[in-house]
Amino acid sequence: MDKKTAGRAVKICSKAYLLDELRAVKPELVVAVGESVKDYFYDVSKDRRLKGGITEVFMRNIIKNARVGDLEFDFAVVPHPSGQNNWLWQEINIYGSRKKSLKEWGANT
DSSP: OOHHHHHHHHHHHIIIIIHHHHHHHOOSEEEEESHHHHHHHHHHHOOGGGOSOHHHHHTTOOEEEEEETTEEEEEEEEOOOOTTOHHHHHHOOHHHHHHHHHHHHTOOO
16 A cells, blocks of 8 residues: 555544544553554644654654543554565664663553
């Protein structure tokens, strides 16, 4: 699926289901997988911490107290684990980078 199609799919699904699901579940942490999802959350929240490319936002670690409408949660962005994602596999040790952030957040790793 190309990026433009993925973005449209995220918007359609989220408008129909995602925000209602988040209100029902009230998660403490939301993990966005991929740039299309990160872009969606930026569009609906206007949270400047989500502005930028996937690499830039991913390297900021866990974003505390993100707000989308009446919802508030911590937010993490990770690159999509596609085999086509050379950056993910060549430029970063994903486990090492995220392990520290998740421990700081309080997750068991």
